[in-house]
Amino acid sequence: MPDHIQIHEEIGRQFMEHTKYRSLGRSDQEKGIPQPPLELPMTAGKPVFKLKRPVDLDIPSMDLRTAIERRRSIRSYEKIPLRCDELSFLLWCTQGVRQISGSVATFRTVPSAGARHAFETYLLVNDVEGLLPGLYRYLALSHCLQLVASDPALHIDIAHAALDQDFIMRSGVVFLWTAVPYRMTWRYGERGYRDLHLDAGHVCQNLYLAALAVGCGVCAIAAFDDDLMASILGIDGVTQFLIYMATVGKTGRDR
Known part of the structure; x- marks a missing residue:
């Protein structure tokens, strides 16, 4: 077997x-290096949309056991737009900030190793009342959305970058979670990359369960071209990279 093939086959075990x-050295935190910011800064000149505060949301409750029993991946959606307050609810359930501890940490609606919360949430908006189609970023600390790009062909590009999974284009919105690894590795070194993938599972499961309360279905997606997605999102793919994504759309069935 050629050496380069063997290396690729063993990379997971390595x-x-x-x-x-036992393989880790001192982390940057242990070296006294200041921690990175809790959130990427807003982009100057791009419009920001205030979302309804979580405390003001009127979302029907759903029994947890019922939500767990009904949880499954759904790829077929009705042509019914999501309401903006429903989107606000889903964002809060997946990355909502319950408490800010100065510039040190945030405590959110999902667990994260060491409360590092290394994710940024991007949204491909296809059909949400009150929002133009395009790419947005969720500003979790202020519970707002900021427009990133309003390219009308963006849903086609993202579907193509997700290995041509066309149901992306028929969803109401697509959640795209990027990781800023230094927020995690600052404390945990290279082992922090393990934690990033664990955290992604916590976030997406919350989305699956919360979506049922607003009559939506979800399908998690891990198959995508990393470099192409980085280019579309305007990130470098190293200091920030796409780690997971999921479609959301109305199912048309009663809760």
Whole structure:
């Protein structure tokens, strides 16, 4: 077997081996290096949309057992727009900030290793009342959305970058979670990359369960071209990269 093929086949095992605690040195936190910001800054000159505060949302309750029993991936959606307050609810359930501890940490509606919360949430808006189609970023600390790009062909580009999964174009909105790894590795070193993938699961499961309360279905997506997605999102793919995504759309069925 050629050496380069063997290396690629073993890369997963190498990653697990080299991120064991015995392989780690001192973290940047232990070295006294200041931590990175809790959130990426807003982009100057781009419009910002205030979302309804979580406390003001009127969302029907759903029994947790019922939500868990009904949880499944759904790829077929009705041509019914999401309401902006429903989107606000889903954003709060997946990255909502319950408490800010100065510039040190945030405590949110999902768990994260060491309360590092290394994710940024981007949204491909296809059909949401009150929002033009386009790419947005969720500003979790202020519970706002900022427009990133309003390219009308963006849904086609993102579907193509997700290995031509066309149901992306028929969804109401697509959640795209990017990781800013230094927020995590600052404390945990290279082992922090393990935590990023664990955190992605926490976030997406919350989306699955919360979506049922607003008559929506969800389909998680891990198959995408990393470099192409980075280009579309305007990130470098190294200091910030796409880690997970999920479509959301109305199912047309009663809760």
